[in-house]
Amino acid sequence: MGMAASLTHDVYQGPPPPLDPGWGGGGDDSEGRGAERRASFTGLFVGLAACTMVFAALTSAFVVRRGLTDMNEWVSIHKPPILFWNTGILLLSSVVLDMSRRALKSGARTKFNVWWSGATALGILFLVGQAYAWYQLRQAGMFISTTPASSFFYVFTAAHAAHVLGGVAALVYVDIQALRLRLGPAKRTWIDVTAIFWHFLDGLWLYLMILFYVWG
Amino acid sequence: MASPSTHTAHHAPEGFIRKYIFSVDHKVIGIQYYFLGLFSVFLGMSLSLLMRFHMVNPNTVVKWFGTLWPTAAAGGIMTPELYLSLMTMHGTIMVFFVLTTVPQSGFGNYFLPIQIGAEDMAFPVLNMMSFWTTFLALVVMVAAFFVQGGAPLAGWTAYPPLSGAGPLTGPGEGMGQNLWILSIAIFCGASLMGAINFIATTVDLRCKGMTLMRMPLTCWTWLVTAILGLLGFAVLLAAGVLLLLDRTVGTSFFLPAGLYINDHIIADHKGGSPLLWQHLFWFFGHPEVYIAILPGMGVASQLLSTFSRKPIFGYKAMVYAILSIGFLGFLVWGHHMFMSGMNPYSAMAFATLTMCIGVPSAIKTFNWIGTLWGGKIHFTTAMMFALGFVSLFVTGGVSGIFLGQPALDLYFHDTYFVVGHFHMIMGVAAIFGMFAGTFYWFPKMFGKMMNETLGKIHFYCTFIGVYCIFTPMHYAGLAGNPRRYSDFSNVAYLAPVMPLHHFMTYAAYFTASVQLIFLFNLVWSMWKGPKAPVNPWNATTLEWTVPSPPPFDNFAGVHPVVYHGAYEYGVPGAATDFIMQTDPTVVPSSGH
Numbered sequence: 001m002g003m004a005a006s007l008t009h010d011v012y013q014g015p016p017p018p019l020d021p022g023w024g025g026g027g028d029d030s031e032g033r034g035a036e037r038r039a040s041f042t043g044l045f046v047g048l049a050a051c052t053m054v055f056a057a058l059t060s061a062f063v064v065r066r067g068l069t070d071m072n073e074w075v076s077i078h079k080p081p082i083l084f085w086n087t088g089i090l091l092l093s094s095v096v097l098d099m100s101r102r103a104l105k106s107g108a109r110t111k112f113n114v115w116w117s118g119a120t121a122l123g124i125l126f127l128v129g130q131a132y133a134w135y136q137l138r139q140a141g142m143f144i145s146t147t148p149a150s151s152f153f154y155v156f157t158a159a160h161a162a163h164v165l166g167g168v169a170a171l172v173y174v175d176i177q178a179l180r181l182r183l184g185p186a187k188r189t190w191i192d193v194t195a196i197f198w199h200f201l202d203g204l205w206l207y208l209m210i211l212f213y214v215w216g
Numbered sequence: 217m218a219s220p221s222t223h224t225a226h227h228a229p230e231g232f233i234r235k236y237i238f239s240v241d242h243k244v245i246g247i248q249y250y251f252l253g254l255f256s257v258f259l260g261m262s263l264s265l266l267m268r269f270h271m272v273n274p275n276t277v278v279k280w281f282g283t284l285w286p287t288a289a290a291g292g293i294m295t296p297e298l299y300l301s302l303m304t305m306h307g308t309i310m311v312f313f314v315l316t317t318v319p320q321s322g323f324g325n326y327f328l329p330i331q332i333g334a335e336d337m338a339f340p341v342l343n344m345m346s347f348w349t350t351f352l353a354l355v356v357m358v359a360a361f362f363v364q365g366g367a368p369l370a371g372w373t374a375y376p377p378l379s380g381a382g383p384l385t386g387p388g389e390g391m392g393q394n395l396w397i398l399s400i401a402i403f404c405g406a407s408l409m410g411a412i413n414f415i416a417t418t419v420d421l422r423c424k425g426m427t428l429m430r431m432p433l434t435c436w437t438w439l440v441t442a443i444l445g446l447l448g449f450a451v452l453l454a455a456g457v458l459l460l461l462d463r464t465v466g467t468s469f470f471l472p473a474g475l476y477i478n479d480h481i482i483a484d485h486k487g488g489s490p491l492l493w494q495h496l497f498w499f500f501g502h503p504e505v506y507i508a509i510l511p512g513m514g515v516a517s518q519l520l521s522t523f524s525r526k527p528i529f530g531y532k533a534m535v536y537a538i539l540s541i542g543f544l545g546f547l548v549w550g551h552h553m554f555m556s557g558m559n560p561y562s563a564m565a566f567a568t569l570t571m572c573i574g575v576p577s578a579i580k581t582f583n584w585i586g587t588l589w590g591g592k593i594h595f596t597t598a599m600m601f602a603l604g605f606v607s608l609f610v611t612g613g614v615s616g617i618f619l620g621q622p623a624l625d626l627y628f629h630d631t632y633f634v635v636g637h638f639h640m641i642m643g644v645a646a647i648f649g650m651f652a653g654t655f656y657w658f659p660k661m662f663g664k665m666m667n668e669t670l671g672k673i674h675f676y677c678t679f680i681g682v683y684c685i686f687t688p689m690h691y692a693g694l695a696g697n698p699r700r701y702s703d704f705s706n707v708a709y710l711a712p713v714m715p716l717h718h719f720m721t722y723a724a725y726f727t728a729s730v731q732l733i734f735l736f737n738l739v740w741s742m743w744k745g746p747k748a749p750v751n752p753w754n755a756t757t758l759e760w761t762v763p764s765p766p767p768f769d770n771f772a773g774v775h776p777v778v779y780h781g782a783y784e785y786g787v788p789g790a791a792t793d794f795i796m797q798t799d800p801t802v803v804p805s806s807g808h
Contacts (some may be wrong), residue, residue: 039338053450175671
């Protein structure tokens with residue numbers, strides 16, 4: 001019995017072991033706000049992994065579907081040039097968002113509010129621009145079921161827009177909190193999480209643009 | 217020495233709705249998931265009984281069939297389409313709303329935070345949302361029975377073109393199939409929210425001293441299951457959206473040109489690939505098998521150690537086996553598609569990787585046996601079900617080795633051999649894990665003890681019953697009996713296996729009936745069972761340090777501190793044959 005215990009398991013035989021500060025299981029901040037903040041970031045990155053998997057699945061469907069279309073059935077669609085403007089707007093919103101965070105770090109709360117509101121407005125403008133791109137495609141007679149390329153274009157842009165909509169909701173939430181002067185330390189986590197998510201959406205969009213223009 | 221610190225306890229919510237309906241308390245949410253699963257398992261089981269009845273009595277008129285399904289069972293005789301819809305809903309409800317829901321979301325929600333010494337999950341509101349989203353998914357799924365045409369026919373795997381080409385393919389393939397896809401998409405959302413919570417909680421909210429390698433194996437399995445769910449359900453969500461678009465707006469992701477269905481040429485689609493769906497589906501579908509079974513493995517490990525009064529044999533090996541199974545689970549989806557015209561070299565790669573999963577699975581099995589070896593085994597009902605889990609896992613796992621060989625699978629594919637295999641390993645093994653968990657944790661969850669005599673009667677009847685149902689299926693499969701057909705009575709070459717089908721049907725009636733013993737025991741014990749002490753099993757993990765049931769914030773304002781691994785049983789020199797994880801006592805050296 002004792003043999004089994006020693007063979008299969010570490011038994012503590014000295015004084016109680018020191019508390020391991022690493023990975024939550026021990027540090028003093030495994031309690032309270034520090035842990036909450038860390039958990040928020042973990043939750044965010046885990047959520048980003050899920051988002052990445054959704055787009056990875058769609059990409060693999062895209063690659064397979066494109067590969068199936070021998071005999072030149074795959075016809076690239078003419079993509080509205082406004083997409084480049086939208087790309088610029090989205091990237092600019094990220095820059096403005098970071099200027100806003102820097103302002104907050106240096107204690108300039110009013111500047112923070114202005115920049116953050118600006119980034120939010122740019123985010124909404126991006127969505128309007130995307131809607132206009134769809135409108136232009138529609139005017140050109142290019143609907144979701146018209147060609148495989150148009151199907152994927154609509155699916156990818158819609159999936160991205162759904163994520164951007166979530167991001168805009170978070171931006172608006174922080175904005176409202178800031179304007180009502182309720183931006184306590186707990187809300188700082190919201191700011192960082194929202195900003196990281198927003199930057200992720202930038203990267204995702206750039207990836208989609210490359211996909212559309214190189215293979216689409 | 218560090219001592220447990222105290223802090224102001226969370227205030228418990230007041231009012232019935234906040235406390236029991238829209239609760240953010242992980243314990244209430246865990247119980248909600250448990251009862252959602254309990255409802256679903258009885259619903260799914262009833263559907264299977266109807267199928268088994270029809271299979272051996274295909275021409276018997278049952279009046280109430282005609283009342284329930286005026287079109288699909290006109291005159292009281294079930295149509296093959298109705299049989300297929302029952303099969304689809306049985307599989308879907310069991311896989312998603314029972315096997316995915318109870319072991320992970322039910323027990324995991326209730327016990328993960330307590331076992332790692334946390335007050336609650338990392339995101340309590342998200343947790344509540346994920347339960348109610350799951351509930352919505354179940355409502356949408358069940359609604360498929362009540363729309364025009366009834367429930368879908370395409371099976372839980374929803375292969376296109378059947379699932380994608382619309383109402384022409386069959387009565388349930390209109391709104392019923394749309395609701396099915398919608399329900400699964402909602403379920404994916406709920407599972408993703410749940411996975412985020414499980415991972416963040418495990419990574420960041422462990423109490424002082426609870427290092428990863430001191431976590432109970434249940435927590436490891438919940439963590440790895442959450443990772444599988446996170447990666448798998450995201451892919452199923454994407455695939456589901458594409459399938460819904462094929463059905464509703466006329467895209468052609470999965471539907472090829474030239475489909476000829478029920479005397480109609482389908483001209484709206486061209487160029488899509490049904491195999492693309494299979495790849496995407498099984499990329500989720502195979503990890504789903506492990507989503508169902510891993511938490512059961514955790515429960516079995518926990519119970520075998522506790523009731524053998526021995527440390528789990530090879531704790532670290534168990535952890536690495538869980539991680540390996542999780543990792544390899546994503547590399548073997550192709551073994552569900554050997555018959556799809558797959559390149560034999562790809563099939564060989566998938567077969568080899570499939571065999572590799574046998575290694576960590578065998579490690580786990582040998583370690584369970586090693587844990588039992590020489591132990592002072594306490595045959596409680598919970599332990600019996602854990603032993604039953606090991607038995608069923610081995611039986612179901614061994615037939616998986618046959619199916620994982622492309623050459624053999626060419627023969628076995630779509631026969632009852634497959635049905636026997638996956639019911640053994642994914643169905644009843646996982647359900648035995650749930651029974652084991654129920655008998656083990658019921659005292660903590662409800663503050664009462666379950667009746668052991670009723671428990672044992674239920675165990676023996678169920679154990680014998682499930683073997684009687686599913687073992688003969690392997691023989692039927694060997695005889696070439698195909699699955700998914702509703703009636704074999706006029707098939708000459710299957711006449712010799714019809715007595716087997718009769719036997720399986722009677723075994724199914726018997727096994728289903730004895731589940732009423734469990735239901736009675738569960739409900740009766742909740743009200744009338746003897747009061748449960750704090751630690752009725754003399755177990756070591758943190759849930760056994762708090763009252764039964766635990767207070768709102770689990771540890772009544774105290775932050776526990778952990779000094780030991782999760783399975784310190786029979787430690788030489790210790791005063792008792794178990795050392796609680798929170799016990800700061802120094803164990804004297806025993807000379808090892």
